[in-house]
Amino acid sequence: MTSTPTGPEPAEIPEYPMTRAAGCPFDPPPDLLAEQRKGPLTKVRLWDGSTPWLVTRYADQRTVLADRRVSSDVERPGYPSPAPIQPGGSKIGFILMDDPEHARLRRMVTAPFAVKRIEAMRSAVQKIVDGLIDDMLAGPKPVDLVESFALPVPSLVICDLLGVPYSDHDFFQDNSKTIIRRTATPEQRMTASKNLTGYLDRLVDEKLDRPAEDLLSGLTERIKAGELTRQDAAQMGVLLLIAGHETTANMIALGTLALLEHPDQLALLRDTDDPKLVASAVEELLRYLHITHNGRRRAVLEDIEVAGQTIRAGEGLIVPNDIGNRDPGAFEEPDQLDIRRDARHHVAFGFGVHQCLGQTLARMELQVVYSTLYRRIPTLKRATDLDQIPFKHDGSVYGVYELPVTW
Amino acid sequence: MRVTIDQEKCVASGQCVTSAADVFDQRDEDGVVVLLNEHPPAELAADVRQAAVVCPALAIQIED
Numbered sequence: 001m002t003s004t005p006t007g008p009e010p011a012e013i014p015e016y017p018m019t020r021a022a023g024c025p026f027d028p029p030p031d032l033l034a035e036q037r038k039g040p041l042t043k044v045r046l047w048d049g050s051t052p053w054l055v056t057r058y059a060d061q062r063t064v065l066a067d068r069r070v071s072s073d074v075e076r077p078g079y080p081s082p083a084p085i086q087p088g089g090s091k092i093g094f095i096l097m098d099d100p101e102h103a104r105l106r107r108m109v110t111a112p113f114a115v116k117r118i119e120a121m122r123s124a125v126q127k128i129v130d131g132l133i134d135d136m137l138a139g140p141k142p143v144d145l146v147e148s149f150a151l152p153v154p155s156l157v158i159c160d161l162l163g164v165p166y167s168d169h170d171f172f173q174d175n176s177k178t179i180i181r182r183t184a185t186p187e188q189r190m191t192a193s194k195n196l197t198g199y200l201d202r203l204v205d206e207k208l209d210r211p212a213e214d215l216l217s218g219l220t221e222r223i224k225a226g227e228l229t230r231q232d233a234a235q236m237g238v239l240l241l242i243a244g245h246e247t248t249a250n251m252i253a254l255g256t257l258a259l260l261e262h263p264d265q266l267a268l269l270r271d272t273d274d275p276k277l278v279a280s281a282v283e284e285l286l287r288y289l290h291i292t293h294n295g296r297r298r299a300v301l302e303d304i305e306v307a308g309q310t311i312r313a314g315e316g317l318i319v320p321n322d323i324g325n326r327d328p329g330a331f332e333e334p335d336q337l338d339i340r341r342d343a344r345h346h347v348a349f350g351f352g353v354h355q356c357l358g359q360t361l362a363r364m365e366l367q368v369v370y371s372t373l374y375r376r377i378p379t380l381k382r383a384t385d386l387d388q389i390p391f392k393h394d395g396s397v398y399g400v401y402e403l404p405v406t407w
Numbered sequence: 408m409r410v411t412i413d414q415e416k417c418v419a420s421g422q423c424v425t426s427a428a429d430v431f432d433q434r435d436e437d438g439v440v441v442l443l444n445e446h447p448p449a450e451l452a453a454d455v456r457q458a459a460v461v462c463p464a465l466a467i468q469i470e471d
Binding site for chain 2: 111115
């Protein structure tokens with residue numbers, strides 16, 4: 001009798017990331033969902049031949065992401081890197097660090113994202129949204145919703161919060177796009193990163209001399225107090241600038257497309273004046289679309305148990321929250337878009353100490369957008385066929401490159 | 408119901424305030440959780456439980 005194999009044969013291990021099915025642009029890749037049905041813990045193969053564990057189910061994903069024995073540090077043994085690691089260039093801000101240094105740096109920028117501070121920005125965001133819709137209605141059609149609306153809304157908001165001149169938006173949007181494009185070469189990504197860090201470094205320098213009422217000026221106080229280096233301040237600025245506009249922009253455009261494809265859901269949202277239903281729609285679209293489709297990545301520092309199996313120190317974990325949000329164990333009929341369901345426990349912003357810092361801002365922006373755009377342009381529709389729309393299959397953040405609309 | 412919080416664990420996600428603003432608040436200086444009511448009334452119990460579920464840092468404990 002032969003011994004029982006302890007895991008799948010190497011040839012059977014599927015490659016990750018996986019591809020979405022043609023015609024199903026809002027659903028995770030079928031092969032990824034198949035892994036979830038296979039079991040709570042499977043293995044995948046990465047670009048470099050490494051075979052980290054895939055944590056497929058919602059409850060285990062939360063447990064693992066909240067476990068202090070797993071690390072976000074790309075330089076730890078076993079970390080499943082999405083691309084070759086550039087020496088000294090990979091730690092953009094605190095998202096790839098562990099506590100206590102992660103917590104020390106993160107807490108320097110949490111105050112402006114507190115719920116009351118974000119609520120105080122709501123009327124200003126409403127004005128931005130209304131102004132951009134006025135411009136669209138006054139201009140030619142069809143129009144690209146990404147360029148005219150989805151990208152400017154969060155870019156204007158994060159620029160104001162950070163203290164970055166919006167007039168530089170072409171520069172920072174182009175470089176951000178390169179950094180998050182999966183197909184960018186390491187050299188291209190490095191150059192874009194250097195461009196942005198240099199830009200933020202000059203801004204920080206200006207604010208050291210002439211502080212204003214914004215987040216970057218707040219960081220200069222930390223620099224003066226010796227708590228933060230200028231380089232760390234610039235890197236935090238880069239992180240917040242990218243995270244602040246790319247993610248929300250994709251949720252606006254992809255969310256709009258998803259609603260246009262689900263007219264009953266769009267009608268519910270368009271015809272309501274109940275802020276609770278609007279908030280519920282935001283949570284459901286965050287769950288359903290889950291735009292960060294690269295999987296959260298972690299290295300295991302000490303042996304841990306996941307779904308009854310021991311994972312050894314030095315092994316890697318991939319936590320695909322996109323399929324966690326489609327786990328039937330956590331959401332009834334998970335593949336249905338239903339804005340009336342309670343989806344607040346979704347993991348679209350991740351879980352654990354690294355959960356999205358800007359989530360309250362993102363929620364507020366999306367609530368303003370989703371409650372305004374379809375009410376003000378009730379006949380909004382696609383200006384091209386669904387299969388002509390370019391999706392960001394190659395981005396670490398999913399969405400659409402363009403969304404031609406008319407009304 | 409008795410609520411306890413751990414300010415050291417808190418990562419200032421603000422989700423407790425969004426869930427139950429009468430029970431949780433945030434410090435001005437860093438957004439870390441502040442407990443407003445250790446014994447919330449029964450009508451807020453569901454919101455408080457929701458806050459504990461969505462807290463990403465597992466910083467909210469509830470005893471019945």
